[in-house]
Amino acid sequence: MGKMTSADISTVDAAAALEGWHRARTAYVTGTHGPLSLVFTHWGVAGEDAVAEETARADWPEHVIFSRLQRDNIDTGELEHGYRIWDTRSPAQQAFQGIGSYGYNPEWVIDAEFEYVDESRFMPFEHLRDAGATRGLPVSGDIVFTLNGVEHRLAAFDAGEQLQLVFADATSGSESYASGRFLFVPRPAVSADQTPGTRFPLTLDFNHAVVPPCGFSNQMNCPLPPASNRFTEAINAGEKKVIWADGFSL
Incomplete structure (x- = not known):
């Protein structure tokens, strides 16, 4: 076997860290308030x-x-x-057998930018259990990056110190949860007097994409991906679906 390169070591370390993250996710979803x-x-x-x-x-x-x-x-x-x-x-706790997931995929760690727009901007997001109605969520900027030569401009709403990206892709409804998945990324620190259009670097690591809470309980009401957040590509990274015991469904 040849000597491992720094890139090989980095991938191994990232894969090991991801395993720990998956264990933490399982502890959360099975917890008292999971x-x-x-x-x-x-x-x-x-x-x-x-x-x-x-x-x-x-x-x-x-x-x-x-x-x-x-x-x-x-x-x-x-x-x-x-x-x-x-x-x-609960019946869901008793039927839960894990969360299906992809292995670590370095191709889905993407360099992107957060383009600040306006602290007071709200955008309509349809929610799973609102019968097509929309709720305005704060989206103070857009996530921008280029994938396969195509520029993507994503709407991720402000969730405290994080940005919450709700997205769907070519795996949605087949390999991964039908309504889409979530990805949380640290929200860049934007000062109150920041000029609209200013961009801040950030990383999208889709290996940390998660099944939304509504994939675990039919008592959750999750936002759905807007048109801008629907990829034609298959994002084969992150969590896929909840694995249930035979015969169980939400």
């Missing part, structure tokens, strides 16, 4: 008070976990209160 544990989501009527925890828990076993959430009504913008019930003994 998506496999989510068995119920309730949203109240806009403008009404939140449901009392005692009332929400009434029809559930004592061991379940209760949490609150809120959002703006999709039509009026009024505040809606909601809650979730989490159960680590």
Whole structure:
């Protein structure tokens, strides 16, 4: 066997790190507040008070976990209160057998740029369980890169210190989750007085693409890929689909 090159060593190290990342992902999805544990989501009527925890828990076993959430009504913008019930003994937890994934693929580690547009820009994203309606999400810039000679301009919404990219590709619905996958990347630090059009370097590592929460629980409502985020190429990197025991489906 010939001597390993620095590129070979880098690939081996990256593959080993990815294995650790996959283990962490499994620990998360099977955890107390992981998506496999989510068995119920309730949203109240806009403008009404939140449901009392005692009332929400009434029809559930004592061991379940209760949490609150809120959002703006999709039509009026009024505040809606909601809650979730989490159960680590859920049918999905019991049927879960792992997350199918591709091996490490260095071809899908891509140098890109974040082109700042406007902190106050919101773009419409359709969500899986909103019957075709859209919700405005903050997209302060675009991710730009060239792939096979074609420039791509992706919409990734701001999620705190990260950018959340929702994408589909030629594997969606066959090898990978039908509704698309997520990729999180660190959001470049943009100062308040930054000039629109300024670009910041970033790396898209599709080896860290994940099955969205709605692939683990039908109580999740995930954003769907906009037209700009649908690749004709097969992105054979990252997670594929959830593996269930025979006979189980969400």
